[in-house]
Amino acid sequence: MMVRNKWLAGVLAISMAFPLLPNHADMAAANPTVAASPGAWSAGQTPPNLSPDKPVLLFVHGLTSQAKIWYEDNDMYQYAYNNGYQTAFINMYDITGTPEDMWKDGELLAAKIKEISQRYGGKKIVIIAHSKGGVDTQAALVRYNAYPYVSRVITLSTPHHGSELADLAYSSWAGWLADLVGSQSPGTSSLQTSYMQYFRSEMDKDPDVNKVPFYTMGGDKWSGSGKTSYTFGGAYLSVFGSNDGVVTTASAQLPGATLIRTGPWNHATVRTGSYTFDLFKSYIGTVTGAAASAAPAVSSSSRLTAAAVSTDVYRDSTVTGNVYGATPTSPQTDANTGTPGNPSNNASADAALPNGHLYVRGGQTNGTASEALTVEDGVQSITLDWISNKPLKELQIIAPDGKRQQVRVESAKDDDIFKGAYHQIARLDQPVAGNWQVRGVNDGSGAYLMTAVYASNTSNASLHTSLSSGTLDMKLETEGLRSEQTTAQYTVNYYDGEGKRIASPTTSQRSLIAGEMETSVPTPATGEPSSYVITTDISGVTAAGKPYKRTLIKSVYVDANGQTYSE
Template structure:
């Protein structure tokens, strides 16, 4: 049974066997931000066991811990008292941090002792905001984060890029939360948080995942795009799940959803739920490699737009590419998508699946993977009788993926060639957001390939760089996306 605080408990529930949920309620909690709930109290709670407060992530609610999830039941069966809270599902870490800090105090007073917080995804950022910036640290003994994007998510950068931003907006997936998860803004959050006097008051333990789920699953396409940034769970890279001063308990073969299941991770962190935790068996990340969260190999070509009738995109595939995946993401499932190789051979066996992830939920993916594609210009055509919005992500497996990298130096963004035999032509589009308003413009690079940020004031600058490159006679196309944050004093954040 879950009881809403300040509400009358209507009935007690006879506990079911250990494989079933620990308690029952006639309907799910309301999901109203700020409401918190208490789980059924086990028949015996050892004095050493501290209550657990579970904090949900982006576009979620408290029921994520028991709907199709045995985390609540697992905690109950292990003799722990539990509490759950609903935060704003689409607001940033400042709004949620302030709200959570107030409720942590209330939960502390209810139990009369400190709690351990277990947070999934963005819930870990909201939790750290509450403890560090809103003073809730005296009421918490430690924090365990499950695939929290401590350094932001490159999927948020993609959602606000010039090619994809409008599609995310049409689908209704651009909000304060996704805006704040851009890696540039999170670089700012890390700076003001990691140097704060309160940051060392509470120990943090982290988990990261490396699985995307099966082909066509809700995390597959995010994992495909993020693969250019390293190992990931379909939503968050392993590198982003880490903090330099936190203890990493485990990186395992979980996806972004399975990592929060009780049967997956509870036994791995349960020894850290007691008043006196065991000595850590994890790894303290004392140093963080530069560009740990923002490193990106040039593995993707991104295009997007809107059309009615027919449209096409040209893709240059280089010699030596071992595989290529075409992912045509549209606002409708009715698009007819075909692909033609340089020899005019036609491919039409695209798999169509609906996206259920946080950033492009509601879009439809038309996906096709080819091994050892022939070099030359490929053409992807789409036909629709209706007004259609689309985003194309072409992912390459190729030795040219690491030919270039992006570097940020104060107010300049530059491309650095890692292969001296590569020549580049590039166009840069910048989208600047402040108070929800967008300014967009094309930038021209200096002779050394450096772009200077325009002085538009405080806000997030989301930069899209389209590359036309060659190595000898071998031509290739790629897209690099980068976000940086400029504060009120003109300081630039973004590695």
């Protein structure tokens, strides 16, 4: 008996010295219910450990999304609740199926920010915004004067400079597919890189732009995410830099804002509580009345990686259920967050492809569609994606010798830029030079878009544009091609300020002289803001005499004053 009493005493002593940490499941809160209408919002449950100096957290979703992404198959709400924060969740116009631009979303959000603050007795709000939600938030604060009710904003993979995937959706090759799946919405149009450059200029000249501090986070992990659309987006965007499958890390950084961290997250895990809440928690701050406390100082020019993340802030292995159904792994082996046991290991981050190049084709189909794929010398790999409005029966890849290639094909439905479309992705490693064939086999009519991303050590090409006197001037430059055997065909698609087609496309072909091509195309005399998406298809021959084909896509926006914006 004495031995047993000593054992119990020892257990009690240890328990007092090391109190058990609260289990997330012990403090589980019921999910809120948000009505399926624009501007509808719902408060989360009041946590038992609420502190009066903590602000209300308002969660704002991104393009084609809705409020429930924060609490269904996501523990972000639970993390906020367990940490003692009052919360609110809102639906934007995306809930209708037609995403709107940042101006319409921003005006709606501004009214609701005021309403939510009043609901909590005038308490300051901290906004946690994912993807386009961060752009909508800045419009609400700056253009629609919601800044007095907000102490700060934390954006998670927000495309502050737009996304090249939005440019792709408005290219000449994507038109048929985009029309069928509805991806050419005002919301998508407003995320084109050229329009976002215009938006940045509008924000930067507004005297209220710095009234509320912004803090940003972005991801650079897209492969191995368990989501095929991120594999497509990540490979496509790798031509432009590191990214999370939808947004590049460069675009996720807002001028004048504080960068909290760039880490090994995809576009979904960056908004998942067990991946990022503990990283941005200290930047939420506290409030007393209308005054907000200062957040930890971090250099806006810093770019911290997984090497700088302490092991105690990685995904909690006790959380069950991953965002897209993959089996959760332990913190020591989590493929999405790196290796906490070895903080210096940052191998999980996806680097940009060296000399990545694009080749794009698309159109209508009444069943089987076939596209040629030219492979020149020096190609290390090709990531191929056949995007269609319905799943394929089969994706056939045929080598130059006529033999079918046995390749692994990933298939999944998109719910981001090309929401409603289906991806079929394959990778060719060390493909032999020559003319390949790619066939999408299906029944019935439909549309498709084929993108091929090359990792190659051959040519580079770039397109420069300017607008003057109602004429769009374009200059194409190439390196590594025989100029006398190189031609470029360009197609310009014309849209109004909301992304609606306003004129028939202009198509022409030019030969390169000394590696350059200069041409001009007329612009519609609408007198209104408009955008031009230029799709340029290059056909040439490398220095080694091998055929070469690539596609350049460039977005140009012209405001009401005739000012041109383009990346």
